[in-house]
Amino acid sequence: GKGFMALKFRPSIINTEVIENKEVKLEWNFPEEHNDDIEYFNVYRAKKSNGNYKEIAGNLNPDVRSYTDEKPGMSNYYVIRAFDANKQTSSSFTTLAQLIDSFPPAKPVAPKAFIDTLGNVTLNWEKSKEEDILGYRVFRSNFLNAEFGQQTNSAIADTFYTEHINIKNLSKKIYYKIAAVDLNFNQSELSEALLLEKPDIIPPVPPLFKQAKSTVEGVKLSWINSSSNDVVKYILFRRKAGKEQWTSIAVIQVSDSVNNFIDKQLTAKRLYEYTMIAVDGSDNKSEPCKPVFARKIDTGIRPSIENIKTETDNTNKEITILWDYPYNNLKNYLIYRAFHDQKITYYKMVQANKNKFIDDKVQINTIYKYRIKAVFSDGSESSFSEEIVVEY
Numbered sequence: 001g002k003g004f005m006a007l008k009f010r011p012s013i014i015n016t017e018v019i020e021n022k023e024v025k026l027e028w029n030f031p032e033e034h035n036d037d038i039e040y041f042n043v044y045r046a047k048k049s050n051g052n053y054k055e056i057a058g059n060l061n062p063d064v065r066s067y068t069d070e071k072p073g074m075s076n077y078y079v080i081r082a083f084d085a086n087k088q089t090s091s092s093f094t095t096l097a098q099l100i101d102s103f104p105p106a107k108p109v110a111p112k113a114f115i116d117t118l119g120n121v122t123l124n125w126e127k128s129k130e131e132d133i134l135g136y137r138v139f140r141s142n143f144l145n146a147e148f149g150q151q152t153n154s155a156i157a158d159t160f161y162t163e164h165i166n167i168k169n170l171s172k173k174i175y176y177k178i179a180a181v182d183l184n185f186n187q188s189e190l191s192e193a194l195l196l197e198k199p200d201i202i203p204p205v206p207p208l209f210k211q212a213k214s215t216v217e218g219v220k221l222s223w224i225n226s227s228s229n230d231v232v233k234y235i236l237f238r239r240k241a242g243k244e245q246w247t248s249i250a251v252i253q254v255s256d257s258v259n260n261f262i263d264k265q266l267t268a269k270r271l272y273e274y275t276m277i278a279v280d281g282s283d284n285k286s287e288p289c290k291p292v293f294a295r296k297i298d299t300g301i302r303p304s305i306e307n308i309k310t311e312t313d314n315t316n317k318e319i320t321i322l323w324d325y326p327y328n329n330l331k332n333y334l335i336y337r338a339f340h341d342q343k344i345t346y347y348k349m350v351q352a353n354k355n356k357f358i359d360d361k362v363q364i365n366t367i368y369k370y371r372i373k374a375v376f377s378d379g380s381e382s383s384f385s386e387e388i389v390v391e392y
Contacts, residue, residue, distance in 0.1 A: 204228035268298035
């Protein structure tokens with residue numbers, strides 16, 4: 001074995017000088033009478049006092065007592081180590097040298113974001129390229145051209161941020177910006193704004209019926225549209241008065257610019273109830289509006305008989321009248337007749353199951369005029385048919 005003397009002395013950094021905010025000059029002490037005990041000095045640097053120290057200068061002669069770091073960072077922690085022939089080391093204490101940083105970081109790229117239907121917002125963004133970034137600040141505004149308020153109490157080191165916002169209000173949009181902050185608390189410009197659309201969970205205001213008019217044609221409905229500006233359609237419902245089940249009878253698109261409807265498919269005299277809802281672009285449905293009641297008016301007058309044909313039989317002295325009337329619930333037909341220019345009057349009755357009438361009470365060289373009316377089981381009647389003229 002072979003013994004050797006341990007290093008008894010260590011370097012001591014006595015001065016750090018920042019030159020023109022670009023370089024750092026280090027000066028240290030080491031007993032000159034012990035220069036022969038060492039082989040060389042090495043200089044090490046790290047960003048943090050307990051960080052990973054990297055060699056920036058090596059094999060400095062034992063009589064050297066200074067070194068200039070020409071490429072320092074903004075914050076620099078230095079250590080000087082002395083090495084002897086046996087590779088034993090002795091290290092100085094750590095010393096900090098900082099450059100004056102008055103330059104803010106570059107403006108970050110606009111963040112990306114996601115919002116759920118509960119109002120939970122998650123922002124994420126790209127990490128800044130500067131090495132001295134302390135963290136990021138998040139700013140928010142309801143309007144693009146308004147002042148953005150800071151949402152983070154301090155700079156956050158992560159590249160994401162979460163928060164909960166109120167989505168149950170009339171503001172449909174929200175904007176976010178971020179800023180980077182360096183170790184000297186220099187703040188970058190705010191990033192470009194990120195527009196985030198709030199999920200629409202607020203149902204629209206229901207429409208309001210303005211009129212429900214009973215007519216012979218049907219029920220005429222008119223309404224005042226919803227005051228909500230995001231409505232895309234209206235759904236009209238109908239049910240028989242006193243019943244529970246509603247039936248959708250019409251879907252009216254807002255783009256059609258229609259605020260009235262005529263319901264014709266009704267049973268006359270029966271009372272009906274109507275209501276309506278508004279639906280917005282997110283498929284939120286309003287409450288049903290206040291219902292209205294109306295019915296189709298029954299005048300008792302039914303369509304007249306058409307498609308009437310006549311045949312004459314001179315041998316049997318008869319005039320035959322034939323017609324077609326495609327309606328149910330008939331009770332009978334009434335035949336009206338007149339001679340020449342006389343006033344037409346009631347003449348005969350024909351059973352409902354027959355669609356022809358034979359007039360055997362006729363005379364030669366006479367002009368006959370006929371009109372027919374249908375009578376229904378409920379007492380209603382058709383209007384008179386057109387006048388049929390037969391020269392016999």
